[in-house]
Amino acid sequence: MARSALMNVMVTAATKAGRSLTRDFNELENLQVSLKGPGDFVSQADLKAEKTLRDALNKARPGYSFLMEEGGEIDSGSDYRWIIDPLDGTTNFLHSNPFFAVSLALEHNGQLVAGVIYNPASEELFTAEKGRGAFLNDRRLRVAARTALDECVIASGIPALNRRKHGIALFEQRNLMSRVAGIRATGSAALNLAYVAAGRFDGYWESDLHPWDIAAGLLMVREAGGFVSEPDPKASMYDTGRVLAGNESIHGQMREILNRPLPEALQAQKA
């Protein structure tokens, strides 16, 4: 598969950041057993990977704006903006679980035009360009075709201690768990979306996400023929941080379940 010049730039940057993460990941085992633990080391690994991405992208495409998880927003007035999560799946990384990824997307006038999600541990490179399809390494991706919800494996995120809305997450899981073949919480939003694009998960939903968690993955699912949106058709994903993905049928069926009215006691958590 011949890659566009833009995709070459993005893949080069993401794989370079991935190599930096791999080196640090391999060091981590020694730190797991130390009393201090690997926390600070992982923060440094994260920052290093973000700097690698930023330097590589700035060099190849000078002047573009940035939205980065660690470095925040740099608005250079350009029509183009990189959206970067240097390490999605930090908790997995911290615990030496090799399920994490570099996530990198490009917007042009607010529209997603390209995305790369790279898991350096498995060397799986997911790429998508608007109108040109989604790929895993050189293989074209399609979302899974299943339409019977009870045969579907669905990914999600379980909000951890520093998150809010635990009650709402449990309410949604309770409504879905009795309808599907399985629910998986993997710890990487970017890879969950890439896996939906690859047909490895039939669907995915999660709340409290940020643009850098999902930007590349949104384009990937759409370019693989899938649907992604806020479960509430009137709301926008970037505003609420809620995401629902799947093929058209599964997306529709899950949306109906996720839009069930919240019990009175949970209404306050919504705000």
Ligand code: IPD
């Ligand atoms: C997190 C992961 C995780 C999701 C969290 C995100 P991070 O990103 O995507 O799957 O459940 O909401 O914050 O912190 O590892 O970059």
Ligand code: CA
């Ligand atoms: Ca993230």
Ligand code: CA
């Ligand atoms: Ca991150």
